[in-house]
Amino acid sequence: MKNFFPETVVAFAISVFGASVAQATIIDDWNMVKAPAAPTLKLVSVDTSDTALLLLDFNGAQDPSKGPCNTKTKPRCIASLPKVEKLMEEARKSGSPVIYSITGGATKGDIATVLAPKKGDAVVQSGANKFINTDLEKILTEKHIKTVILTGTASEGAVLNTAAYAALKGMNVILPVDGMSSADPYAEQYVAWHFANAPGVSAKTVLTTIDQIKF
Template sequence: MCNIRSLLCALVLALPFSGIAHADIIDSWGAVKTPPPPALKPVTVTDPAHTALLLLDFDTSTCNDNERPDCVASLPHIADLLGRARQANLMTVYSLTSTGTLATVPSVIAAKGDEHVVRSGVDKFLNTDLEEALKSRGIQTVIIAGTVAHGAVLYTASEAALRGFKVVVATDGMSSKEPFGELSTAWILANAPAGVARNVTLTRSSMIGFPQ
């Protein structure tokens, strides 16, 4: 007598080779409609002592009109945000690319010299002391701006959220070579599962308020 369980297993294994047509995930990509941009929400920094501003991977070798014009366009917004954050005495952290230095950060958002600095790949928590530095200051919320959006911003914001920080992303302060990189990053952060989306707020720099 045939073993029914064995027959079922054989049938399942045979299905992909039985000539039955199966939908191809990749074939569906061409029909995907771009989703609308996620809603941006105003943010009020009520506890500056426990809030930090993270400026990720700004470097004149890539943040220029030839390589990444959107990065150049973002600099005035970031400069304004940085100025207001400094007035409110927020902790400021700069991350550097593998070849960057503080001297190559665009002058309009240049470091003063007493900020914390980390160097890593797309995840600025990986193999750095970023989490330790933030927690030693009692930081509970991080405001993030950076380039590239689908690199340093996406992975650092996601990792910060997973580590229990509240994350505010200044979307006019994140840039990619293509606008789709910026939109896709915003969409992923707004819709990501596993504790990311609920800890992330998308906003723009002018919608972030500080104590007077």
């Protein structure tokens, strides 16, 4: 049988399908990509016995040099604060633990005032994945947490990486789309798409809104 070398295969593809099939990349097709339909958002009934609320990187509101949630770089984060505050208050009333993260160089005093931690609330400090080089997993395990509600900024940073890690470790993830923010709405869009569709994480994630979460 005659051997087919890679260049032969490419030549064959071009002859049958045209040059675009053999040469096109997502960068070539970037402007032709159409956004898929928005995922369905669902009502969520929280089991307060094994659910924790994670508030990720809401530091910087008082001083933009102290974190990403500020009017200069992420005004969408600032805009999300009233709803996230409502969610936090409902979680506290239900008895669900509230756990915070902050970025490097910040302190818990840099967290947006309306979301300020209370005495006894855990605060971890890390990069984009809040499980890395922190006690977050230990904290959740000791509290017998099976489900996390994730809010924070940036959606494509702390939210994406922490939520994906939790889901891939077998935890359930509740992701309110109005509680995750970025500098660009596109980042929020692709994160929502990822958790609605990506293998592994989509099966463990419920996309919702803060008003659709019932404790």
